[in-house]
Amino acid sequence: MLLVLEQCLNGLQFGLLLFLLAAGLTLVFGIMDLVNLAHGSLYMMGAYFAATFCAFTGSFVLGAILALIATLLLGIVLELVALRPLYGRDHLDHVLGTFGLILFFNELVRLVWGPAGLTLPLPASLGTHVALLPGLAYPTYRLMIIAVSLVVAAFLYWLVMRTRLGMLIRAGASNREMVGALGIDIRLLYTLLFGLGAALAALAGLMQAPILTVQIGMGENILILAFVVIVIGGIGSIRGALFAAVFVGLVDTLGRAFLPDLLHLMLSATAAATIGRAVSSMLIYVLMAAVLALRPEGLFPVGSR
Amino acid sequence: MGLEMGLHLGLDMKAASIALWGALVVAAAPAAAQSSVKIGFVDTFSGPTAVIGNDMRNAFELALDHLGRKMGSLPVEVIYEDDQQKPDIGRQKTEKLVQSDHVNFITGYIWSNVLLASLKPAVDSQTFIVSANAGPSQIAGELCSPYFFSTSWQNDQTPQAMGEYLNQKGVKTLFLIGPNYAAGKDMLAGVKATYKGQVVGEEYTRWPDQLDFSAELSKARAAKPQAVYVFYPGASGVQFLTQYAQAGLKDQIPLYTVFVVDETTLPLQKDLALGVPGAQEWVNDLPNAANQKFVADFRSKYQHGPSFYGAQAYDAANLINSAVAAINGDLANKDGIRDAMRKAAYPSVRGPYRYGNNHFPIENFYLQATVKSPDGSFGLKTITTILKDSQDLFHDKCPMKW
Numbered sequence A: 001m002l003l004v005l006e007q008c009l010n011g012l013q014f015g016l017l018l019f020l021l022a023a024g025l026t027l028v029f030g031i032m033d034l035v036n037l038a039h040g041s042l043y044m045m046g047a048y049f050a051a052t053f054c055a056f057t058g059s060f061v062l063g064a065i066l067a068l069i070a071t072l073l074l075g076i077v078l079e080l081v082a083l084r085p086l087y088g089r090d091h092l093d094h095v096l097g098t099f100g101l102i103l104f105f106n107e108l109v110r111l112v113w114g115p116a117g118l119t120l121p122l123p124a125s126l127g128t129h130v131a132l133l134p135g136l137a138y139p140t141y142r143l144m145i146i147a148v149s150l151v152v153a154a155f156l157y158w159l160v161m162r163t164r165l166g167m168l169i170r171a172g173a174s175n176r177e178m179v180g181a182l183g184i185d186i187r188l189l190y191t192l193l194f195g196l197g198a199a200l201a202a203l204a205g206l207m208q209a210p211i212l213t214v215q216i217g218m219g220e221n222i223l224i225l226a227f228v229v230i231v232i233g234g235i236g237s238i239r240g241a242l243f244a245a246v247f248v249g250l251v252d253t254l255g256r257a258f259l260p261d262l263l264h265l266m267l268s269a270t271a272a273a274t275i276g277r278a279v280s281s282m283l284i285y286v287l288m289a290a291v292l293a294l295r296p297e298g299l300f301p302v303g304s305r
Numbered sequence B: 001m002g003l004e005m006g007l008h009l010g011l012d013m014k015a016a017s018i019a020l021w022g023a024l025v026v027a028a029a030p031a032a033a034q035s036s037v038k039i040g041f042v043d044t045f046s047g048p049t050a051v052i053g054n055d056m057r058n059a060f061e062l063a064l065d066h067l068g069r070k071m072g073s074l075p076v077e078v079i080y081e082d083d084q085q086k087p088d089i090g091r092q093k094t095e096k097l098v099q100s101d102h103v104n105f106i107t108g109y110i111w112s113n114v115l116l117a118s119l120k121p122a123v124d125s126q127t128f129i130v131s132a133n134a135g136p137s138q139i140a141g142e143l144c145s146p147y148f149f150s151t152s153w154q155n156d157q158t159p160q161a162m163g164e165y166l167n168q169k170g171v172k173t174l175f176l177i178g179p180n181y182a183a184g185k186d187m188l189a190g191v192k193a194t195y196k197g198q199v200v201g202e203e204y205t206r207w208p209d210q211l212d213f214s215a216e217l218s219k220a221r222a223a224k225p226q227a228v229y230v231f232y233p234g235a236s237g238v239q240f241l242t243q244y245a246q247a248g249l250k251d252q253i254p255l256y257t258v259f260v261v262d263e264t265t266l267p268l269q270k271d272l273a274l275g276v277p278g279a280q281e282w283v284n285d286l287p288n289a290a291n292q293k294f295v296a297d298f299r300s301k302y303q304h305g306p307s308f309y310g311a312q313a314y315d316a317a318n319l320i321n322s323a324v325a326a327i328n329g330d331l332a333n334k335d336g337i338r339d340a341m342r343k344a345a346y347p348s349v350r351g352p353y354r355y356g357n358n359h360f361p362i363e364n365f366y367l368q369a370t371v372k373s374p375d376g377s378f379g380l381k382t383i384t385t386i387l388k389d390s391q392d393l394f395h396d397k398c399p400m401k402w
Helices: A002-032 A039-057 A060-086 A091-113 A140-162 A164-174 A176-181 A186-208 A218-233 A238-264 A269-294 B002-033 B050-066 B087-099 B112-124 B157-168 B182-194 B214-223 B235-246 B266-273 B289-302 B308-326 B334-342
Strands: A129-133 A136-139 B037-043 B074-082 B105-108 B128-131 B148-150 B173-179 B198-205 B227-231 B255-258 B278-280 B361-372 B378-390
Touching: A002 A039, A002 A136, A002 A140, A002 A164, A002 A186, A002 A218, A002 A238, A002 B214, A039 A060, A039 A091, A039 A186, A039 A218, A060 A091, A060 A186, A129 A140, A136 A140, A140 A164, A140 A186, A140 A238, A140 B235, A164 A176, A164 A186, A176 A186, A186 A218, A218 A238, A218 A269, A238 A269, A238 B214, A269 B198, B037 B050, B037 B087, B037 B308, B050 B074, B050 B105, B050 B289, B050 B308, B074 B087, B087 B105, B087 B112, B105 B308, B112 B128, B112 B148, B112 B182, B128 B308, B128 B334, B157 B182, B157 B227, B157 B255, B157 B278, B157 B361, B157 B378, B173 B182, B173 B214, B182 B198, B182 B227, B198 B214, B214 B235, B235 B255, B235 B266, B266 B361, B266 B378, B289 B308, B308 B334
Parallel strands: B037 B074, B037 B105, B105 B128, B128 B148, B173 B198, B173 B227, B227 B255, B255 B278
Antiparallel strands: A129 A136, B278 B361, B361 B378
């Protein structure tokens, strides 16, 4: 039972990390109607900035804050320079343009930081574990990821649903021209929104960095999962992204942990191990296919937000 | 303006085609006259495991320095290719080396899945391929070839030594974790071949992109084994040790490893590697003259110590050199090259070894431990010999006899 609980925590932690990435993606896709494949590159840049600034300042928290600011500024510059010309065009042009940005950022990182990748060491105080229950020790850092992600989720919900800025963002999504006609600078709004998305991606990247390595292309695998999350959750919905991300995280982790054992009850050990692994990596895609078939708008369509 | 540009373009193209033609003539000439030894080197030079590829390239270059950059009396030309740790890229690079560079030997190969994909284009063209690291069981068995040699080990051998050590330590229950690819499967099968206790759990993780081991570590903890055995090479080994400590397992369950701690990962693992035993066929303090020269010169050239990856690449250069010298530079004499390589008649930095019928070494395996020197730097040292003259378990399946 403790094992199930521990695996649920693992799934929750992975899901919330996915949420940070998916939140930025769903805001940009749902509200600005821009398909941004380069979101994974911003995740990577966040991790590289964090590794650099942490080494430079000697402080994990200070380095992380500097990395967030740097990626926010990078996102704003990127929106002004590269993405504005894409708004009026169709989604295929978005995909081509932002795919080009992925190649650009990968090459940029190779030139600036070299091909080998970096590590972001944790301060000793976070490299420990705490006993949640007797017999259930859990890494402190993973608990911190869960806490930070939940705070960010609450902040985003408040920002989009309860503030004037959030109201403008939602209004801009419904009718761009009308908001503009009412004297609101919608272009500035979109620039800020894209910067926010970039900072969220950077936060995911820099929090993942001490668990994984900081390397070129690190955002590409996880970006696919983030797209799955926003499709399941409903494009443009922060709440949908949160629920779908946690769901995907749990399905992925629990499937990986328990499916091979479950199949072992019916099959031989080697067959169960092989099939279990294959099925557990397919599970989330099966889930997405089911959602698309039954509720093509996603679990939390934007209209009913 | 347009006309002018057109004229320039025309002239440039003409110049380019002359240069190209010249290059072709120059390239074709040495192949015909065999006036140099051409060696292809396929390894990982980008991404998080590039540090391994660089260590192997540095050691290979050092070996060439020691040989005066000549083999026999022929100058040596090395073409380095980056496999990006991907089997398909590794195969493309191998095909390119064979078909357009017409190399005499190909070496390198960190990863078993890359080597398995690259084997056929090399041996089908009768180009000698010397693996300086990867040793998949398939190539030791049914896929063995007269054109393949190893200067490392068959994957199962090192874990077999670790299994033997686990028996000596009296470990009754063991939990296994490793990556789900060719070498990972061999490394877990190898330990099971010699370990006599009970295996209470066995986890395979996605390779190479899964670096978060939270689910597997939770299962290991819940299974309450006396020890955990893992295989995670390169950057993944750093992540594994970090997460093992973060989960609080380092104080609870002793960890036994193969290919987790080496000189390429120690600068990042530091204290985490203390008290984590590993098995290896080469350790930097092995007391033979060739090894002492290799380690000392590597240190003075690159300002840090070599890893076993580098040692195997250094041996690969010397094995090739021994064969080229034996046939007096007649590189068309493939039977002569093969017979010479089978003797392993060169000063290997691991000490003398023999080749089995499948061209894998019959060699010793040592227990290594991490030591922290007073100045705060970390290194590895030999504790004891676990296995003497160990041969892999697949040589019976190889039809080759000599």
